[in-house]
Amino acid sequence: MSRTAQRHLLTIDDLGVEGVQRILRLTDSFVEVSERRIPKVPVLRGRTVAWLFYEDSTRTRLSFETAAKRLSADSMNFSVGSSAVNKGESLRDTVQTIEAMGVDAIVVRHKSAGAPKQITQWLDASVINAGDGWHAHPTQALLDCYTLRARLGGIDGRRIAIVGDIKHSRVARSNIAAFTALGAEVVLVAPPTLLPPSLVPFDVTVSHSIDEVIGEVDVVYLLRMQLERMHEALVPSLREYTATYGLTAARARRLGPDTVVMHPGPMNRGVEVAADVPQMPNAVVTDQVRNGVAVRMAVLFDLLATEADPVFGDDGEETDA
Amino acid sequence: MPELVIKGGRVIDRLGERVVDVAIEDGRVVGVGPDLEGDRVLDAGGCVVSPGFVDLHTHLREPGNEEAETIESGSRAAVLGGFTALVAMPNTTPTIDDASVVREVLALGRESLVDLYTSAAITMGRKGDTLAPMAELTDLGVRIFTDDGNGVQDVRLMRRAMEYATGLGVTLAQHCEVEALSAGGFMHEGEWSSRLGIPGQPAEAEELMVMRDIALSRLTGCRIHFQHLSTAGSVEMVRAARDAGVGVTAEATTHHFTLTDAACADYDTVYKVHPPLRTDADVAAVRAGLGDGSIDAIATDHAPHSPEAKERPFDSAPPGMLGLETALGLALTELDLPLNEVIGALSWKPAAIAGIETTHGADIVDGSPANLTVFDPAHTWTVDPDDLASRSRNTPYAGRQLVGKVRHTVVSGEAVVIDGGAQR
Numbered sequence: 001m002s003r004t005a006q007r008h009l010l011t012i013d014d015l016g017v018e019g020v021q022r023i024l025r026l027t028d029s030f031v032e033v034s035e036r037r038i039p040k041v042p043v044l045r046g047r048t049v050a051w052l053f054y055e056d057s058t059r060t061r062l063s064f065e066t067a068a069k070r071l072s073a074d075s076m077n078f079s080v081g082s083s084a085v086n087k088g089e090s091l092r093d094t095v096q097t098i099e100a101m102g103v104d105a106i107v108v109r110h111k112s113a114g115a116p117k118q119i120t121q122w123l124d125a126s127v128i129n130a131g132d133g134w135h136a137h138p139t140q141a142l143l144d145c146y147t148l149r150a151r152l153g154g155i156d157g158r159r160i161a162i163v164g165d166i167k168h169s170r171v172a173r174s175n176i177a178a179f180t181a182l183g184a185e186v187v188l189v190a191p192p193t194l195l196p197p198s199l200v201p202f203d204v205t206v207s208h209s210i211d212e213v214i215g216e217v218d219v220v221y222l223l224r225m226q227l228e229r230m231h232e233a234l235v236p237s238l239r240e241y242t243a244t245y246g247l248t249a250a251r252a253r254r255l256g257p258d259t260v261v262m263h264p265g266p267m268n269r270g271v272e273v274a275a276d277v278p279q280m281p282n283a284v285v286t287d288q289v290r291n292g293v294a295v296r297m298a299v300l301f302d303l304l305a306t307e308a309d310p311v312f313g314d315d316g317e318e319t320d321a
Numbered sequence: 322m323p324e325l326v327i328k329g330g331r332v333i334d335r336l337g338e339r340v341v342d343v344a345i346e347d348g349r350v351v352g353v354g355p356d357l358e359g360d361r362v363l364d365a366g367g368c369v370v371s372p373g374f375v376d377l378h379t380h381l382r383e384p385g386n387e388e389a390e391t392i393e394s395g396s397r398a399a400v401l402g403g404f405t406a407l408v409a410m411p412n413t414t415p416t417i418d419d420a421s422v423v424r425e426v427l428a429l430g431r432e433s434l435v436d437l438y439t440s441a442a443i444t445m446g447r448k449g450d451t452l453a454p455m456a457e458l459t460d461l462g463v464r465i466f467t468d469d470g471n472g473v474q475d476v477r478l479m480r481r482a483m484e485y486a487t488g489l490g491v492t493l494a495q496h497c498e499v500e501a502l503s504a505g506g507f508m509h510e511g512e513w514s515s516r517l518g519i520p521g522q523p524a525e526a527e528e529l530m531v532m533r534d535i536a537l538s539r540l541t542g543c544r545i546h547f548q549h550l551s552t553a554g555s556v557e558m559v560r561a562a563r564d565a566g567v568g569v570t571a572e573a574t575t576h577h578f579t580l581t582d583a584a585c586a587d588y589d590t591v592y593k594v595h596p597p598l599r600t601d602a603d604v605a606a607v608r609a610g611l612g613d614g615s616i617d618a619i620a621t622d623h624a625p626h627s628p629e630a631k632e633r634p635f636d637s638a639p640p641g642m643l644g645l646e647t648a649l650g651l652a653l654t655e656l657d658l659p660l661n662e663v664i665g666a667l668s669w670k671p672a673a674i675a676g677i678e679t680t681h682g683a684d685i686v687d688g689s690p691a692n693l694t695v696f697d698p699a700h701t702w703t704v705d706p707d708d709l710a711s712r713s714r715n716t717p718y719a720g721r722q723l724v725g726k727v728r729h730t731v732v733s734g735e736a737v738v739i740d741g742g743a744q745r
Contacts (some may be wrong), residue, residue, distance in 0.1 A: 092632045112634030113518040114588025133636070135518030173518060196515035197523070 008127045009299055010117050011136045012177035020145065020181055026298035027146050027291070033070065034294050044073035047304050050103045051077045052095070053130070054110040059265060059289065060130050060139070064107050067296035073304070076103070091115065092122045099123050104304050108132070113170075126303045134168050140264055141174035143295040145182060147287045148219060151260055156183030161213045163189040163245060164223030164272055165234075167196050171264045172223060176202050189213050189245065193234040210245050215254055221262045222247055225272045238271050249274040252282075260284055323351050323359045325736060327729070330365025330695055333661050334372050334684045335669060343370060345691040348734035353686060363729045363736060365695050371664045372682045373405025373692035373732070375671040376645065377494070377572050378469070378548060378620035381407070383429060384422070385414025390625035390712050392426065395645070396433035397710040398623070400737045402645040403727040405692035406672070406681040409439040411447065412470045418442040418453040423461045434737045434745065436692065438675060440465040443482050443493060449474050452482055459489045464676035467494035469548060470595070472530050474500055479534070483543035492570075492674065494546040497530035497555070498522075498596065507636045509582040509597040517585060519635055524552040524603070527596055531555045535562045538569055546674055547571040549622050551596040553606035560615035570674050571610070572620040575644055575651040578607045580717060590631045590638035591717045594624070597640075611666055612658055618671035619663075621648050625713035643716040646709050650723030653698055660698060668694075695729040702726050710743060 012020065033041055049068050053061055068075045078098055089097075098106060105126040108116045113133030120127050131137040148155055160179050166172040166188050179186050186204045188195060199206065207213050214220060225241055235241045242248065247261065252274060255261070261273075261283040269275045278285045323344040331340050332353070344352035344359055376399065382390040392409075399407050409426060411417035417426060417439055430437025441458045445451050447468040455466060466486065472495055473479040486493050503526035508514050510521025531547060535558060538545045550556055550571050559571050576594060581601055584592040592598060610616035624641025631638050652663045672682030683689045704721050706714040730738035737744050 090629055090632050091634060110634065112636045115634045117588050118590075118632075118634065133518050134520070170518060197510045197521055198512040198515040200512045201516035 007303065008120050009138055009303060010120070010127065010129045012138050012141050012174050012181065015138065017181045020142065020178060023142050023295065023298050023302060024146055024149060026302060027294045030294040030297040030301070031291070033297070040070050040072060042072040043301060044068070044071040044304055047104045048074045048076065048102060049105045049107060049300065050098050051075065052080070052098065052106050052108045054080050054108075054115070055131070057109050057130065060109065063289070063292040064130065064296050066293045067300055070293070071297055071300055073300065076101070091119065095119050095123055099125050105300065128299060128303065131170050133170065134173070135170050136174045137170040138174050139292070139296055139299055140171050141178035142299070143288055143292040144175055144221070144262060144264070145178050146291045146295055147262070147284050148260065150287070150291070151284055152218060155179060158184045158218040159187065159216065160184050160219040160221060161187050161189050161217045162221045162223065163210060163247070164225055165194045165229060166190050166223065167194050168226065169223050175221065176204060180204070187213055187217065191235060191245065194229070210247075210251065214251055214259070215256065217259065219260045219262060220247060220255065222272045224264065224266065225268055227268070242271055246271060247273045247277055249276065252277045252280060255282060262288060265289070323357070325361050325363065325731070325734070326357045326359030327363045327365050327370055327693065327695060327731075328357070330368045330370035332370045332685050333664055335665070336684050336686070338661070343685060343693065345731065345734050348691055350685060350687060350689045350691050361736070363695065363739060365729070367699065368695050368697045368728055369660065369664070370685065371694050371696070372668045372685060373694050373730070374403045374649070374667040375406045375675055375677065375681050376404050376621050376623070376648070377408050377465070377546075377618055377671045377675060378410060378574070378622045379407040379645065380410045380412065380622070380624045380641065382625055383413065384425065388712070389627050389630070392429040392433050392437065394710060394712045395623070395625070396430075396435040396437065397743045398645040399435045400730040400732060401710050401727060401741070401743055402647070403649050403667070403694035403696055403730055404435060404645060405694065405730060405732045406436040406438060406675070406677060408465055408675050409437060410469045411440050411442045411467065416442050416446050418445050418447070420454070420457055420461060423458055423463060427462065434732065434743065436681065436732055438677060439463060440467050440469070440494065442466065443468045443473055444478065447471050449478065452478070452485065455485060455491065456489055459491055463491070465492050465494050465546070467496065467548065469494065469496045472496045472498045472500070476533060476537070480537055480541060483537055483541040483545070487541060487543045492544045492546050492676070494548050495530065495534050496548050497527045497534065499526045499529045502526035502529070507593065507597075508585050509599045511582060511600060513582040513585055517588070519585070522597055524554060524599065527552050528554040528558065531558050535567055535569060538567050542568070544568040544570070549574045549577060549596055549620065550607065550610070550616060551577045551599050551603060553603050556606045556610040556615055560610065560613070563615060570618070571616045572618040572671070573607045573611055573616045574620055574622045575648050576622075576642060576717065578604055578611065579651055579655050584717065585635070588635045590633065590635055591642060591715050593635060593638050593640050594622070594642050595640040608656060611656060617666065618674060619648060619652055619666040620671065621645050625711050626715050627713060631715055641715070643709065643711050643713060645711070647704055647716060647718050647723065649696060649727060650702070650725045651718070653725030654723045691731050691734040693731040694727060696725060696727045698725050700724070700726040
């Protein structure tokens with residue numbers, strides 16, 4: 001089934017609408033697995049997944065590791081900090097070394113845009129992009145879509161504001177692609193310094209006023225404001241950023257009762273979001289994290305399972321994927 | 322009887338076009354006319370015989386990075402591409418900024434297949450702090466000074482360098498890039514950089530320095546040569562400056578009139594180059610600049626890199642691409658210009674900028690130096706990186722079909738390329 005159709009997961013665009021919908025359908029099944037008393041299925045027994053994280057990550061890596069364990073895959077961790085990479089080994093040599101140990105997939109996070117794409121030319125294993133530079137973070141977008149779909153019943157026709165540092169955000173790029181692919185209308189809310197230099201590639205509108213937008217949208221998606229941005233003269237100060245673009249308590253009170261608040265984490269409470277907003281009933285931040293595991297199970301399964309693999313092991317039924 | 326005769330070609334130079342034989346003896350043309358005889362005959366049937374090509378912008382990597390290229394391997398690539406003279410860039414290790422390095426490079430050049438000239442750095446170590454010993458290096462034959470790879474950022478230092486250069490009669494060549502705007506950028510800033518998430522460099526980073534140096538040229542009277550112009554705004558400013566009588570010249574590379582930033586779509590580092598590949602509109606402007614003479618010369622910016630160096634992420638791979646062996650084919654295939662204008666941009670115009678117009682690019686008449694290129698303008702071929710003479714393989718044109726190929730190259734009377742093969 002899927003293995004030959006889609007060998008890597010690099011971007012939402014590569015996946016396409018069909019692919020996104022396939023993953024979301026699969027995720028339903030794995031959410032069910034995650035709710036079992038023993039949340040584990042043997043579908044990827046004997047498969048090996050390697051983690052290759054060139055950039056620090058706690059939540060994404062834990063989420064992938066949990067997903068792999070629940071699918072009974074073996075995993076190995078290539079710790080960049082203590083490896084030959086720090087002795088000047090090239091990207092190509094590193095990934096070929098890992099592959100030689102016998103892996104079926106490599107989950108890569110890299111500070112450089114495009115590194116996962118480059119790796120695909122040197123490997124037979126599947127490559128999963130766990131975030132590359134400012135470029136893409138497709139599993140984050142998939143878990144966000146899943147979370148929104150569960151909350152709102154659907155994404156088509158919804159208005160979604162993505163607020164904050166779009167320019168430097170792989171989460172924003174992947175979410176723009178995923179939300180618009182599923183029929184949502186996306187408005188970017190940011191000062192001009194935090195927008196990409198060109199908006200031509202993106203099917204979005206832009207606003208420089210969060211106050212004009214928050215009353216009219218179904219979703220407010222807040223991005224992390226990196227503390228170093230003010231040193232690059234992108235904003236005068238974090239205080240001014242919070243005053244003009246932060247989801248303050250006062251702004252949160254103006255949200256519609258059904259307006260969903262999202263954040264990919266880690267949050268800077270008091271900067272892009274007021275301290276108590278994530279605890280509001282509208283906020284789905286913990287749902288995002290929870291669904292992340294099931295989405296990543298779906299992604300690993302989609303790439304690594306073969307025709308012969310029963311989807312749910314001994315007692316399971318086949319999925320429609 | 323003369324040593325060598327080139328028979329049956331269309332001779333094209335500034336004097337015009339005629340079908341004649343060219344006889345060569347002791348490094349000079351000794352006869353131009355019908356039915357000449359020689360000890361050795363180079364058939365030029367169906368070919369153009371032109372003054373030798375001159376590349377104003379070649380990175381030969383020696384000394385310091387001989388894994389990527391040597392003066393010898395680069396010179397072989399040059400003559401196979403029809404170049405009889407090169408101006409080597411000074412960003413070697415050590416930098417070409419003192420007499421000992423200039424002497425070493427020129428000595429290696431004398432053993433090579435091409436007539437090698439070298440530029441030298443404007444500032445010591447190309448660091449932009451203190452001037453290199455320009456008078457001493459001028460005495461050794463340096464005619465072009467450049468910090469290529471870096472523009473001279475300090476406007477006061479650039480003014481002094483230009484004033485000092487006027488006393489020496491040399492040309493300063495500038496890599497135009499205001500680093501405060503370009504730093505941290507790895508491709509053209511625009512639609513594609515936004516899509517790919519690669520930090521960009523705006524066109525204005527180049528244009529601001531072009532604007533500044535036009536002003537400084539007006540102030541100092543120093544000739545300034547703009548290297549590898551890549552933006553429509555730069556071309557327009559150079560055009561206006563020339564119209565106003567300011568002493569500026571300019572070159573464009575083959576890749577800046579052939580490729581756009583869309584080529585970076587797959588993060589293939591072979592397309593990473595500085596200045597970066599720009600937009601369709603910029604490519605059109607560069608072509609127009611070559612067409613109306615606002616841009617004098619076609620240069621290669623031949624920049625070899627080993628495969629390991631390019632097998633890095635896009636942001637950390639070194640910039641640069643090969644160019645010597647594909648320049649003529651690209652110029653003839655991509656530019657809609659008459660043959661004599663393409664030859665002028667490859668030969669006599671860059672020769673004049675390099676200050677070597679009496680030895681290269683000269684009209685083909687009795688007594689002129691025998692630096693000649695014979696090429697078949699209709700020969701169709703496909704670029705295969707493995708066939709290149711360069712030590713490196715970083716050509717962005719692998720698999721591309723080009724029309725126009727060098728058949729013979731004569732350097733100082735020696736046929737160093739015969740029927741497309743290097744003779745040593």
